[in-house]
Amino acid sequence: MKTPNMIRLLEMSIHAFALAVVWRGASAMMTGGVSTESLGIIQSIEPFAIPVAILAIIGSVAASQLGLRRWRKASGGSHRESVELVHETPRLDQQHEKIIKDLRKKLTELDQENSRLNLVLQEKNACLLQDTLTGIGNRLAYEERLQQEFRRWNRFGNPLTMLIWDIDHFKQINDQYGHAMGDVVLRGIAKLLARRIRSTDFVARFGGEEFVMLLPGADAEAALQLADQIRLDIAESRFENTDINLPVTISCGLTRFQAGDSPQSAFARADRALYQSKQAGRNCCTTC
Ligand SMILES: Nc1nc2c(ncn2[C@@H]2O[C@H](COP(=O)(O)OP(=O)(O)OP(=O)(O)O)[C@@H](O)[C@H]2O)c(=O)[nH]1
Structure with missing residues (x-):
């Protein structure tokens, strides 16, 4: 005592x-x-x-x-303090212990809330970069990745090839079989495109029936070979929805980043190559 x-x-x-x-x-x-x-x-x-x-x-x-x-x-201590202490000390100790206990509880709760919010933020970020229809990257994801790959290409000088894909006569599919069938085709094509690339490569839906690919480390010749395999894969596939079983073809334009290029100039060249593929009768790949 x-x-x-x-x-x-x-x-x-x-x-x-x-x-x-x-x-x-x-x-x-x-x-x-x-x-x-x-x-x-x-x-x-x-x-x-x-x-x-x-x-x-x-x-x-x-x-x-x-x-x-x-x-x-x-x-x-003074007399008054000593008498007060006799009465107050145990009460103060208990109060301090309670405050510390409450603060610890609050800290634990805040920690848990922080982890939960971080997860939500990660999920929201992933959603922001994902195409809701096909599940692959969207245009924003493409813009981000293009900047990264462009900086790497500028710094290290390794080959970087860009491909633009466009489904042939997609408007006819929509008009003839309906938008639901059009969506089935978009999802199927996205899957086939993503299936053949390396984990270091990138594919995104650019918009509508157009897709873009970035192949770091691949020169134009290797990229053309890969593009042709993918094109053939798609042409040989069938896209099904209820009683519809549809063959679909796709065209591709590709280009390798060249000295003095900007992301925009490379994209414009790949787009010209795609146009040439369409002009050549579709279901083909062209390098520019
Ligand atoms: N089902 C579906 N259709 C879409 C979507 N986004 C764009 N489209 C349609 O895609 C079609 C694109 O048509 P066009 O640009 O004329 O191209 P195309 O018919 O493929 O012709 P070519 O490229 O010359 O072979 C339009 O009818 C759009 O409405 C989508 O998310 N779902």
């Missing part, structure tokens, strides 16, 4: 003893007899009740003052 608590206990015991003596003395004086047997010790000092009571009160005050002064001297 701490010193102030001991002092307080001593003080309270002596006060209680003094009060018992005073009460017993007063009761004896008023009734002329003993009102209770439980206070046996007091019975024996009944004739001296009043003087003993006064002495007990003086003794209790002196003892408590002496004890507090000693404790005060050792701890360096």
Whole structure:
């Protein structure tokens, strides 16, 4: 037990003893007899009740003052502080412990909320860059990746080839079989395009029935070979929706990044190559 608590206990015991003596003395004086047997010790000092009571009160005050002064001297606090401390310290400790416990709980909750929000942010970011119909990258993803690959090409000078794909007569598919069938074809083509490329390559839906590809490390000849395989794959596939089973062809224009190129100039050249493929009768790949 701490010193102030001991002092307080001593003080309270002596006060209680003094009060018992005073009460017993007063009761004896008023009734002329003993009102209770439980206070046996007091019975024996009944004739001296009043003087003993006064002495007990003086003794209790002196003892408590002496004890507090000693404790005060050792701890360096004032009388008021020491008395307040006796009462307040346990309460303050409990309050501080509760505040710390609450703060820890809050921190844990904030940590969990932070992790949850990070996941939501990652999901939102992924959604922002994804084409909702086909599940591959969208135009924004393409713009981002193009900048990255262009900077790498500028810095290291490794070959970089760009391909633009366009489904042939797609408008006819929509008009003849409906938009739902058009969507089936778009999803199927996206899958076939993505299936044949390396993990370091990139494919996105540029918009409508147009797709773009970036093949870092591939020169125009290797890229043309790959493009032709993909084109053939698509031409040999069938796109199905309920009772419709449809063959579809695709055209491609490709170009290798050349000295002095910007992303825009390379895109314009690949687009010219695509136009030539369309002019040549479609279902073919052209390099420019
Ligand atoms: N089903 C579907 N159709 C789309 C979507 N986006 C664009 N289209 C359609 O794609 C068609 C593109 O037609 P065009 O640009 O004339 O090209 P095309 O018919 O493929 O002709 P060529 O490229 O010359 O072979 C239009 O009818 C658009 O409405 C889409 O998300 N879903």
